[in-house]
Amino acid sequence: MGRVKIVTDSTADIPKDLVKKYDITVVPLKVAIGNETFQDGVNLTTEAFYQKIESSEELPSTSQPTPYEFETVYRRIAENEADEVTILSIHLSSQLSGTMQSATLAAEEVKDAVHVDVVDSKRASYAIGIIVVEIAKLAQDGADVKACKERLNTLLEETKVYFLVNTLEYLQKNGRIGKASALFGTLLKVKPVLSLSEDGQVYPYFKARGRKKALAAIREAVNEQYGSKPVHIGICHANALESGEELLEKTTSSLQVESTTITEIGAVIGSHVGPESVAVTVMPAK
Amino acid sequence: MSEAVEGKKLASMFEQGAAILAKNVKTVDALNVFPVPDGDTGTNMNLTIQSGIKEVQSAADNHAGKVAKSFSKGLLMGARGNSGVILSQLFRGFAKAVEKKETLSVRDLEQALEEGVTTAYKAVMKPVEGTILTVAKDAAENDQSEHSSAAAWMSSVVKKAEASLEKTPELLPVLKEVGVVDSGGQGLVYIYHGMLEVLEGNISKEKAQSQPAPSLDDLVKVEHHQNAQSHISTEDIEFGYCTEVMVSFDEDKLKQHHFDETTFRNELAKFGDSLLVVSDEDLVKIHIHAEYPGDVLTTSQKYGSLVHVKIDNMREQHRALQQEEQTSASHEEQTSASHEEQHEAPAPNDEAQYGFVTVSMGEGIKALFKGLGANEVIAGGQTMNPSTEDIMNAIKKVNAEHIFVLPNNGNIVMAAEQAADVSDKHVEVIPTKSVPEGLSAMIAFHDQAGFEENKQAMQAARQEVKTGQVTYAVRDTSIDGMDIAKGDYMGIWDKDIVASGKNVEEVTTQLLENMVDETTEIVTLIRGENGQTSTDNVIVNYVEKNFEDVEVEVHEGGQPLYSYIIAVE
Numbered sequence: 001m002g003r004v005k006i007v008t009d010s011t012a013d014i015p016k017d018l019v020k021k022y023d024i025t026v027v028p029l030k031v032a033i034g035n036e037t038f039q040d041g042v043n044l045t046t047e048a049f050y051q052k053i054e055s056s057e058e059l060p061s062t063s064q065p066t067p068y069e070f071e072t073v074y075r076r077i078a079e080n081e082a083d084e085v086t087i088l089s090i091h092l093s094s095q096l097s098g099t100m101q102s103a104t105l106a107a108e109e110v111k112d113a114v115h116v117d118v119v120d121s122k123r124a125s126y127a128i129g130i131i132v133v134e135i136a137k138l139a140q141d142g143a144d145v146k147a148c149k150e151r152l153n154t155l156l157e158e159t160k161v162y163f164l165v166n167t168l169e170y171l172q173k174n175g176r177i178g179k180a181s182a183l184f185g186t187l188l189k190v191k192p193v194l195s196l197s198e199d200g201q202v203y204p205y206f207k208a209r210g211r212k213k214a215l216a217a218i219r220e221a222v223n224e225q226y227g228s229k230p231v232h233i234g235i236c237h238a239n240a241l242e243s244g245e246e247l248l249e250k251t252t253s254s255l256q257v258e259s260t261t262i263t264e265i266g267a268v269i270g271s272h273v274g275p276e277s278v279a280v281t282v283m284p285a286k
Numbered sequence: 287m288s289e290a291v292e293g294k295k296l297a298s299m300f301e302q303g304a305a306i307l308a309k310n311v312k313t314v315d316a317l318n319v320f321p322v323p324d325g326d327t328g329t330n331m332n333l334t335i336q337s338g339i340k341e342v343q344s345a346a347d348n349h350a351g352k353v354a355k356s357f358s359k360g361l362l363m364g365a366r367g368n369s370g371v372i373l374s375q376l377f378r379g380f381a382k383a384v385e386k387k388e389t390l391s392v393r394d395l396e397q398a399l400e401e402g403v404t405t406a407y408k409a410v411m412k413p414v415e416g417t418i419l420t421v422a423k424d425a426a427e428n429d430q431s432e433h434s435s436a437a438a439w440m441s442s443v444v445k446k447a448e449a450s451l452e453k454t455p456e457l458l459p460v461l462k463e464v465g466v467v468d469s470g471g472q473g474l475v476y477i478y479h480g481m482l483e484v485l486e487g488n489i490s491k492e493k494a495q496s497q498p499a500p501s502l503d504d505l506v507k508v509e510h511h512q513n514a515q516s517h518i519s520t521e522d523i524e525f526g527y528c529t530e531v532m533v534s535f536d537e538d539k540l541k542q543h544h545f546d547e548t549t550f551r552n553e554l555a556k557f558g559d560s561l562l563v564v565s566d567e568d569l570v571k572i573h574i575h576a577e578y579p580g581d582v583l584t585t586s587q588k589y590g591s592l593v594h595v596k597i598d599n600m601r602e603q604h605r606a607l608q609q610e611e612q613t614s615a616s617h618e619e620q621t622s623a624s625h626e627e628q629h630e631a632p633a634p635n636d637e638a639q640y641g642f643v644t645v646s647m648g649e650g651i652k653a654l655f656k657g658l659g660a661n662e663v664i665a666g667g668q669t670m671n672p673s674t675e676d677i678m679n680a681i682k683k684v685n686a687e688h689i690f691v692l693p694n695n696g697n698i699v700m701a702a703e704q705a706a707d708v709s710d711k712h713v714e715v716i717p718t719k720s721v722p723e724g725l726s727a728m729i730a731f732h733d734q735a736g737f738e739e740n741k742q743a744m745q746a747a748r749q750e751v752k753t754g755q756v757t758y759a760v761r762d763t764s765i766d767g768m769d770i771a772k773g774d775y776m777g778i779w780d781k782d783i784v785a786s787g788k789n790v791e792e793v794t795t796q797l798l799e800n801m802v803d804e805t806t807e808i809v810t811l812i813r814g815e816n817g818q819t820s821t822d823n824v825i826v827n828y829v830e831k832n833f834e835d836v837e838v839e840v841h842e843g844g845q846p847l848y849s850y851i852i853a854v855e
Contacts, residue, residue: 187653187654187657187841188654188657188658188725188729188810188839188841189808189837189839190729197734203734204732206732207729207730207731207732208726208729208730208747209726209729209807209808209810209855210807210808210855211807212805212807213750213807213855
């Protein structure tokens with residue numbers, strides 16, 4: 001079996017220093033704004049992205065990596081390792097993107113060279129990233145694939161994410177709204193708390209008008225779920241650090257927080273949720 | 287021993303009670319404490335009792351118990367507004383007590399009245415003294431005296447009711463402040479008066495008419511209102527022509543186009559709806575509502591010759607019908623026999639998990655509710671309280687496992703609860719008392735959540751929004767320490783008048799000054815049918831200037847009478 005190597009995609013929104021520290025390979029998705037196409041997080045910084053979409057009339061569109069791109073990455077990892085490796089490739093919810101599809105095809109292509117276990121995280125943004133980082137740590141410490149996968153499955157079950165989007169326009173236009181679609185008839189400006197369902201679709205966890213009520217609802221949900229258990233917190237924000245900090249303070253202050261990571265929502269997820277969106281992810285620490 | 291009251295006499299008592307109330311509808315309306323343009327206690331009670339009388343008359347029984355039962359059933363179905371609902375409960379108890387009695391002795395009547403009071407008190411969750419309930423209770427109080435006749439007994443009932451009515455201002459401070467007696471209680475006194483007249487054989491000159499003058503206006507309004515509900519607007523008719531065609535099969539044509547009824551039906555189905563096809567060896571008859579009748583004719587002609595063609599423009603019919611309804615109150619039968627009605631088969635569709643019935647006035651508000659997923663929006667509210675039956679009819683139209691009813695008006699809550707009780711579906715009333723409460727409750731609904739969870743979330747949400755309303759005074763008054771002249775604007779926060787004046791902008795901003803506090807995030811203005819966008823701007827500017835971090839949203843509600851309905855949350 002040998003060592004475990006971790007691959008994910010750019011929608012995991014993992015801060016660059018953590019990518020490096022835990023030896024995570026990130027495959028970029030692509031973002032098209034107007035006539036230009038960029039590789040998420042490679043030749044387009046999040047800062048540049050949010051500037052661009054502000055000045056562009058059109059909404060950005062995104063596309064998954066090709067199977068070939070995954071294949072290249074998988075082969076390179078296998079070749080660079082002297083010993084036998086297993087790749088755990090953890091990705092954006094298959095309900096939201098074809099990334100899983102590409103990775104799965106690629107894994108099939110390379111199966112003679114390397115074993116790739118492709119996992120649908122059924123999540124998005126740092127709700128993937130926080131778990132990927134945890135598994136990468138385990139792998140670095142020498143855990144085998146069985147141990148990694150066990151931990152992965154537990155974390156996938158027990159990690160919750162809540163998004164506060166500034167407008168539903170982006171989700172709607174990109175068709176990523178899933179079960180939240182019922183909201184669109186409304187003429188009233190409703191800012192729901194969105195979450196991801198067990199099958200990886202976006203759904204409105206809580207609907208109300210007004211941010212205070214939304215924050216209170218998230219706080220209540222995480223308190224009920226995690227109580228006094230130690231947790232890791234991930235805050236991600238689409239060009240809205242202050243808002244992210246407010247989210248952290250207002251929703252998690254009574255939890256037993258072991259660590260907090262604040263990260264930016266990259267161009268791809270940013271294209272789907274829109275600027276000024278924020279999300280909080282809570283993952284059990286033990 | 288006095289003569290017992292027979293069924294016919296009891297029916298006359300009810301009729302005369304209704305007649306006296308009908309004669310005094312406007313008086314009762316005028317007693318409504320709040321000088322808002324919806325002082326309609328009298329109207330509501332009158333419509334309620336008329337529904338009872340209708341039922342009594344159509345049953346035409348001489349069995350007293352059965353007469354009372356018919357009356358009670360009619361009241362129950364027709365109940366409008368809180369006073370109407372309480373009235374229906376009073377007679378529900380009454381009917382229950384005399385159910386098996388062919389004639390009624392004084393003792394029977396006494397007990398029936400008492401039973402009515404018990405039933406009504408049970409039906410009201412928080413009975414308020416100084417209202418129709420108190421008057422009914424005091425009137426039914428057994429004074430242990432022997433009455434020589436039913437007339438003598440009823441006379442003492444009326445006296446007790448009047449005495450109780452006089453005391454209502456002592457029990458309900460708001461009545462005292464305004465200087466009136468309770469409107470519902472007054473309505474009941476009128477009814478008892480009418481009943482007494484029959485027992486005394488002293489029927490007042492304006493004898494019971496089946497359609498008392500003051501109520502005709504209201505019945506027109508109600509009929510109009512109901513018709514507006516059951517009929518879509520002219521513009522909404524998708525397929526404009528009722529097309530009937532009879533085709534005689536032609537051998538030669540059949541060789542080219544084999545006739546198969548199912549295939550033919552499918553061919554026609556794309557042209558419209560309400561499709562009916564009947565065929566035998568020689569003929570096929572077709573009925574369809576289509577937008578392009580020519581297509582139907584061309585398709586039919588492939589199989590033979592057209593022997594009969596009839597095409598009606600349904601939009602024109604509908605328009606004419608609507609006009610008739612507006613000018614006449616007695617067109618009910620005609621309406622139900624109208625073309626559309628005959629063909630309006632209820633569409634069988636899959637049962638949804640949740641459905642919503644709500645009540646509001648104004649196309650804009652209706653659109654807001656529809657946008658949030660309301661299945662049925664009953665036109666009603668401030669100016670016209672829908673009856674239990676109206677609400678039941680709306681409930682019937684909703685095909686869902688759980689149905690939430692949002693009455694959006696304090697005076698419709700009881701009728702909604704009564705409808706929920708009578709309905710065999712699973713109906714839950716979320717007692718929303720205003721449009722903002724209704725909207726908040728619907729926003730809190732979550733289609734993935736369970737019934738109980740939703741119920742609680744909606745209940746909680748309705749309590750988290752403050753409701754403001756801006757309307758005008760219908761008469762001079764002094765209330766809540768404020769002198770208000772007829773025609774003045776009033777700013778009402780929940781139940782209290784907190785601002786008044788000649789200028790709508792000033793009153794609205796004053797109202798908002800009271801309502802907005804540091805927890806406020808969003809102010810939603812719902813503009814009435816006569817509102818101006820220039821007024822909106824003044825108010826929006828005021829909020830933006832005076833309250834940092836408060837968002838303002840303006841919607842066109844189209845509601846009558848209320849310049850603004852405001853949600854502060």
